[in-house]
Amino acid sequence: MRYLFSLLLIPLLCTCGSAPEKDTSPPTRPNILFIMSDDHAQRAISAYTDELVSTPGLDRIAEEGMLFRNSFVTNSICAPSRAAILTGKYSHLNGKIDNLSPFNPNQWTFTEALHDAGYRTSLIGKHHLKAVPRGIDEFRGLIGQGSYYAPRFVHNGDTLDAEPGYTSTLITDYAIEELKRSAGGDQPFCMLYWHKAPHRNWMPDTSDLPGLLDRRFPVPANLRDDYEGRPAAQHADMRIADMFTSHDLKVTGQYQNPDPGTGGATFIKNPDFDQVKNTDRQLSRLTPAQQKAWAPFLKRVGEEWLQVKGTSDELEWRYQRYMQDYIASVESVDRNVARVLDYLDEAGLAENTIVIYTSDQGFYLGEHGWYDKRFMYEESHRTPLMIRYPAAVKAGSETEDLVLNIDLGSTLLDYAGVTPPAEVQGVSLRPILEGNSPDDWREDIYYRYYQQMDSYHRVARHEGVRGERYKLIHFTEPGFEGYELYDLEKDPNEMDNRIDDPELEGVKTELMERIKEQRVALKVD
Incomplete structure (x- = not known):
């Protein structure tokens, strides 16, 4: 295949004393696999720390490439972060300042630039921008947030029926199908392989349910933060203590109805807003076999809730319940990323493929008593970033340079030989990746959060x-x-x-x- 690294042995027909002709053919452009999850905290990847989980699939990218210790976002909320990555610009310039404002799909994106440069481009998984950017050859995206079970996809403009299965696995199935098509063509490819997980409400795959309720995770020292000297933090509605018992913690209406949690939705005044019914609708998406797997799990959750409700043990129970589902969602992403990396190896694509793993932002895993993101505090401001490119990046390398999500598009274009327009604010990470951090690299980073307070989580x-x-x-x-x-x-x-x-x-x-x-x-x- 044209875009695998190989050596072509070409016989040289020459006369005695003549010099071989200089090879003037252009270097092979790399393929690109851009993997992104949703709300994945750095602490939930064992390449950063093994205190919570083992992620051998994801760790491969760091072990065979570079781990970024100081990777940050410009606006810690889902859709604006995705817009910043695609455009290489801060929210105030790309126009997607919050989850409520529209995204302009007609503006420049790095994927369109790669498409125009001859790349086959695809986006598989969670898009979350409603309008599809220009220059995507193959689009198979979840509708909105998407469901963990029986999700519906839009395929190149056509809305498909719900598909039985688990979203992380289905997204990966489609990604591998597209990789097979791309590998058989005569173009380099750029795939955006973007997961829904571990976004709220963290529904584990059935294979992860056995034994899940017996797992225990270390409790953050500031789980019971009193927010002294931080009035905005005190006002926010994102405490684990106020999570929805149904939607978030999986306590069904048989054990708790109505749901006592605020769940970050205090701004919703609709009297028909009912998270118990919403949870029932989610569970109704399960196949009979999936329902059978979930039944004993839900029964035990409900019985545990009745034991701890209103006691001094309730907050820690809530924390463990949250973490059990969050980490299980991460582990499914890890297994599925490993499937894709294995395919690259089997197809001979690994050597000439840049693999990026990141998240649209970080997430609170009990720090400050919270879940969710939005604040500029470290846990949500930081995001994981690992990049593998065997042809140029030393295996097992690390950097502590301050990098931003808007830098990723410029980096990929640099390796593809494409120059971004002048208004792009991101900077190529290529010198850092190749062990040559510039002396004048940024010493600080700017952040801005725009979403109005009369919306989710009151930040x-x-x-x-x-x-x-x-x-x-x-x-x-x-x-x-x-x-x-x-x-x-x-x-x-x-x-x-x-x-x-x-x-x-x-x-x-x-x-x-x-x-x-x-x-x-x-x-x-």
């Missing part, structure tokens, strides 16, 4: 700047205006807001100026 709008050691967050939401300053070296859990600490007065002044400078440089309104 105040804010912006901020993060350097190697210090972070300054500026809350701009009316009623919550103010600053928070953290020393990440001494306070990695961000519990001590030192904005009024005279010892850090110089740091505060410097970071306030950096926010102004970043706004000018990035053309923030």
